[in-house]
Amino acid sequence: xxxxxxxxxxxxxxxxxxxxxxxxxxxxxxxxxxxxxxxxxxxxxxxxxxxxxxxxxxxxxxxxxxxxxxxxxxxxxxxxxxxxxxxxxxxxxxxxxxxxxxxxxxxxxxxxxxxxxxxxxxxxxxxxxxxxxxxxxxxxxxxxxxxxxxxxxxxxxxxxxxxxxxxxxxxxxxxxxxxxxxxxxxxxxxxxxxxxxxxxxxxxxxxxxxxxxxxxxxxxxxxxxxxxxxxxxxxxxxxxxxxxxxxxxxxxxxxxxxxxxxxxxxxxxxxxxxxxxxxxxxxxxxxxxxxxxxxxxxxxxxxxxxxxxxxxxxxxxxxxxxxxxxxxxxxxxxxxxxxxxxxx
Numbered sequence: 590x591x592x593x594x595x596x597x598x599x600x601x602x603x604x605x606x607x608x609x610x611x612x613x614x615x616x617x618x619x620x621x622x623x624x625x626x627x628x629x630x631x632x633x634x635x636x637x638x639x640x641x642x643x644x645x646x647x648x649x650x651x652x653x654x655x656x657x658x659x660x661x662x663x664x665x666x667x668x669x670x671x672x673x674x675x676x677x678x679x680x681x682x683x684x685x686x687x688x689x690x691x692x693x694x695x696x697x698x699x700x701x702x703x704x705x706x707x708x709x710x711x712x713x714x715x716x717x718x719x720x721x722x723x724x725x726x727x728x729x730x731x732x733x734x735x736x737x738x739x740x741x742x743x744x745x746x747x748x749x750x751x752x753x754x755x756x757x758x759x760x761x762x763x764x765x766x767x768x769x770x771x772x773x774x775x776x777x778x779x780x781x782x783x784x785x786x787x788x789x790x791x792x793x794x795x796x797x798x799x800x801x802x803x804x805x806x807x808x809x810x811x812x813x814x815x816x817x818x819x820x821x822x823x824x825x826x827x828x829x830x831x832x833x834x835x836x837x838x839x840x841x842x843x844x845x846x847x848x849x850x851x852x853x854x855x856x857x858x859x860x861x862x863x864x865x866x867x868x869x870x871x872x873x874x875x876x877x878x879x880x881x882x883x884x885x886x887x888x889x890x891x892x893x894x895x896x897x898x899x900x901x902x903x904x905x906x907x908x909x910x911x912x913x914x915x916x917x918x919x920x921x922x923x924x925x926x927x928x929x930x931x932x933x
Contacts, residue, residue, distance in 0.1 A: 599858075599884040599903045602895035608860035609776060611888030618893070618900060621671040623678075627694075630687075630714060636701075638710055639693030641665045641686045643678040651724035653916050657686045658711060660733030660760075660890065662787040664692050669732055669759075669890050669904065676905045680912055683725070687714050689735075691791060700801045701827050702792075705734045705765055706840025708742040712751070719752035728915055729756045730908065732890055733863070736761030740842035740853070748851035748878070754915050755852040757908060760861055760890045763843030763872070766834065767865045769817045777862045780889075781816055788819055802826065843868070846875035853879045854911055856904070858887030 601611060624644040629637050646652075655677040659670055665686055677684035689703035690710065703710075711729075718727060731739030736758040743756050762768035772781040789810055796807055805822050813819045821833035830836035846855075855875075857868065865871075875881060884892070892904040 598907070599887050599892050600894065601886045602893075602900070605893065605895075605900070606886045608858070608862050608886065608888040608891075611858070611860075611886060611891030611893055612780075612862055613888075614891055614893040614900060615668040615672075615902065618668065618902070620668075621675045623671045623675050625665065625674075630717065632710060632713060634699065636690060636697050636699045638690055638697075638714070639688040639695070640714075641674070641688070643674045643684040645678075647681055647683050650722060652681060652683050652722075653726040653728070653912070654683045654685070654718055654722055655912065656711075656714065656718065656727065656729050657684070658729065658731040658735030658739055659686065659689070659692070660735055661705075661784055662692065663732070663735070664688055667732075669902075672902050672905045673730060673732075673908055676909045677912060680909060680916070682912060682916075683722070685718075687711065696791070696795065700799065702824070704824050704828050704836065704840060705737045705762065706741055706836070706842075707828065708738055708745060711738060711742055712746060715751055715753060726754045726915060727752055728912060729753055730759065731756070731761065732759045733761060737763055737765070737840070737842045740849070740855070741840065741845060743851045743853055744842060744845035744848040747848075751851065753851060755854070755911075757911055758853060758855045759904065759908075760857060760863070760887075761842065761855070762863060763841060763846075764865070764868060765837035765841045767868070767871065768863055769815070769820070769833070769837065771865050772863060773815050773817065780863065785813070785816055785819060788816075788823075789813065792823060843872040846879050847873050849876045849878050851878060855879060855881045856884075856892075856907065857881070858884045858889070858891070860886055861889045863889045 625641040626644055628640040630640055631637050657673055659667055670686055674684045690697035691702055729739055739756055740758050771777055793807055793810055803826055813822055817833050820836055825832050825836045893900050894903040
């Protein structure tokens with residue numbers, strides 16, 4: 590990437606700048622109290638995803654909508670999910686989280702799962718939101734795996750074919766092969782083991798109760814010791830890829846940032862332990878529609894600052910500022926339209 594990127598405004602508290610500390614700190618913050626309404630969204634192929642809508646919902650039908658896509662093995666219970674939904678709801682937005690297939694309360698129906706390049710379900714949800722709330726401004730937020738998926742989606746569909754005013758991409762593994770290699774080394778192996786254990790636990794339960802198009806059984810599944818090995822043996826064959834390398838190449842969104850025409854904010858910490866150093870130097874310069882904000886510190890979906898005498902989420906504050914910036918032009922336009930109508 591040739592052009593310099595704006596520096597994100599995040600500054601870690603003294604003594605809390607270590608990338609692993611930043612990555613793990615959000616789990617130590619007080620759990621955000623959030624009430625939700627749950628919905629099962631039937632998909633065109635006969636499967637389903639589970640939605641979680643923040644309560645209370647706005648009364649106005651044209652209230653802005655924020656749709657959130659979580660990370661690998663994430664859910665409503667991920668610390669960032671509750672925080673970001675709560676922030677949007679407090680700003681008067683209609684906020685909804687889409688669980689990827691099998692990440693909600695129930696296992697999904699079809700012999701497949703989800704992956705970092707699987708944009709169809711998100712696109713289907715956004716199209717349904719366009720039908721339900723045709724007059725509402727809509728912004729999508731993707732975190733980690735969900736961020737790569739969202740970046741790929743906006744590159745594929747473009748600003749003219751998605752009812753979105755903008756997108757926010759947070760700590761996204763935009764080079765999947767390089768990120769898989771990074772997670773297999775040093776302290777990052779702890780994160781890989783945690784994610785791999787969750788993936789294998791779910792897949793073991795599925796292998797025990799249903800037939801899947803996979804050339805492995807419970808013993809072979811238990812013997813997979815890296816995310817790359819899991820993707821090679823499970824993710825790729827389940828979703829039509831010719832191995833992990835083919836999956837990583839076709840699903841990585843970084844090289845496609847040049848194609849993005851929708852206003853998109855990309856937030857990334859250079860010390861993210863899930864990513865190789867200088868991640869964005871691997872890609873061509875993104876399109877003018879992409880605003881890349883890099884922070885020296887922040888870890889992976891960390892960005893914990895010190896505010897009002899206690900640790901708090903800078904990430905939530907930055908997303909709130911972006912949502913306000915998108916909502917202001919919409920509000921001003923509505924006021925101008927109302928004034929025009931009253932004068933006619």
